[in-house]
Amino acid sequence: MSNLDPDPRLQPTPRRSSTTGWIAAAAVAVVAIVAIAFIATRSNQPTPDQQAAAVQTQVAGAQSAQAAQDATIAAQTAAQSAAQSQQNIQAQQDRAQAASAAAADRQAAAASAAQSARDASARAPDSSQPPAQSPPSQP
Numbered sequence: 001m002s003n004l005d006p007d008p009r010l011q012p013t014p015r016r017s018s019t020t021g022w023i024a025a026a027a028v029a030v031v032a033i034v035a036i037a038f039i040a041t042r043s044n045q046p047t048p049d050q051q052a053a054a055v056q057t058q059v060a061g062a063q064s065a066q067a068a069q070d071a072t073i074a075a076q077t078a079a080q081s082a083a084q085s086q087q088n089i090q091a092q093q094d095r096a097q098a099a100s101a102a103a104a105d106r107q108a109a110a111a112s113a114a115q116s117a118r119d120a121s122a123r124a125p126d127s128s129q130p131p132a133q134s135p136p137s138q139p
Contacts, residue, residue, distance in 0.1 A: 046054070
């Protein structure tokens with residue numbers, strides 16, 4: 001074989017160029033551009049279900065806040081009531097101590113009066129005996 005006469009099996013065959021690949025790539029690019037345009041221009045309006053859920057969430061939040069405020073007021077009222085009850089109990093205890101002290105004073109006064117009566121009766125002449133006669137006076 002010579003350089004001038006190459007083997008026909010080794011010679012490259014001319015290839016036809018095909019545009020099918022370019023058409024497919026262009027179609028994918030057009031679809032991507034349309035999808036991006038749709039996403040960009042689409043309005044973000046919530047659906048009625050989403051709106052209802054948002055309203056329910058707001059209502060639940062408001063109710064929770066109101067419940068917390070009511071609980072705080074109830075706790076304050078209970079604390080005030082407990083403090084007032086404690087003051088009332090203390091006042092009752094003070095009155096009971098004063099009454100007990102007054103009763104002890106009355107008992108002591110009664111015992112003192114009874115002792116005084118016994119002492120006075122011991123010093124008094126016996127009324128069951130006739131009075132002693134004094135000697136006749138001499139002129």
